[in-house]
Amino acid sequence: MDGHDTEIGSRLRRLREARGISLSALARSAGIGKATLSGLELGTRNPTLETLYAVAGALGVPLTTLVLEPGAPPAEAVHVPGAAVTATLLEVFEEPTATFELLRMRVRPGVVQHSPAHAPGVTEHVTVYAGVLRAGPADAPQLAAAGEHMSWPADVPHVYCAVGPDEALATLLIRSPRQS
Amino acid sequence: MDGHDTEIGSRLRRLREARGISLSALARSAGIGKATLSGLELGTRNPTLETLYAVAGALGVPLTTLVLEPGAPPAEAVHVPGAAVTATLLEVFEEPTATFELLRMRVRPGVVQHSPAHAPGVTEHVTVYAGVLRAGPADAPQLAAAGEHMSWPADVPHVYCAVGPDEALATLLIRSPRQS
DNA sequence: CTCGATCGTTCCGTTTACGGAACGAACCAT
């Protein structure tokens, strides 16, 4: 159980220190005890959902920012193979802790594109801007129409499938934590 | 607190019943008590992060599927003063050296939206997916139609302007190096 | 109808996450 907690703890501490606010101040503005927040950052507690919402709210970030599981993985080259998907690499951002790749993706309809699991901690963030796209973990894909957004951990096999007669267009942002 | 819990409860129950497995069976495969799972689905408990991981793992879904608020609170819209642009914050990535903010942006036509200079080192990356958008430094804006991409340093005043009769839609990725 | 099995809920003792208070360390001004 501690694997996840320490993950959250270190991320939370980075988020807090990035804003330059003290543990005491964040605890106060979140309406929780300093002891709770300290234990959370140190990974010695197993926080309640209510606590997580309070902290995320005080930081002004979506709860998923705290909860996403990154891990420390090998950043393998990401390429989208197969005939149903073509992708164009727009930008690459190399950060000390992670690599971001921004792609524009085109998914032809009627075919399910399978993608193998990436390294642990890799997350994919898709914004659909034309058509309807079903994508995500192979066993639990999500559905999004134009203008909608979805994310998932990419360390399990995942799929892309355009729903309906037209091809789907989307931007794909891949975040790959760097091995530490 | 109950607002979120009942959210999760009903979603969890739908996920479970969609798989046709009983509460008892899911509790067993997740390694938690039936009472815990029942209370979670009924929204009468405030689950621990450990419990959430166990349930999400047993269902084979990412934790964000349980925790994300998909339909109801669809991210707060950030209204940039000037009324020509509205933006919705989709994701925030906090890295030690930089912060990434991913937004979906809607630009109404016929009005030029001015944005003041950001901190040095900030860059903006726009992918247009509907309409035609002229954007970039105020003295040298770039032009992009649907499907095209452009970037610029945002440490000078810059503008957004939808060209043509229709509003422009785009994703905006802002990279802000951390001040030190 | 009766039995057995399984459903989801409730009861209850144990475990533990919670916030308030106390703590030592670091810092600044006097």
Added chain:
DNA sequence: ATGGTTCGTTCCGTAAACGGAACGATCGAG
């Protein structure tokens, strides 16, 4: 040096989340 402030951690009593067991309800088989 010294008093005052704020930092993050630890201590501790209370509130509540936990799992096991018991419960009534429901269903299918004999």
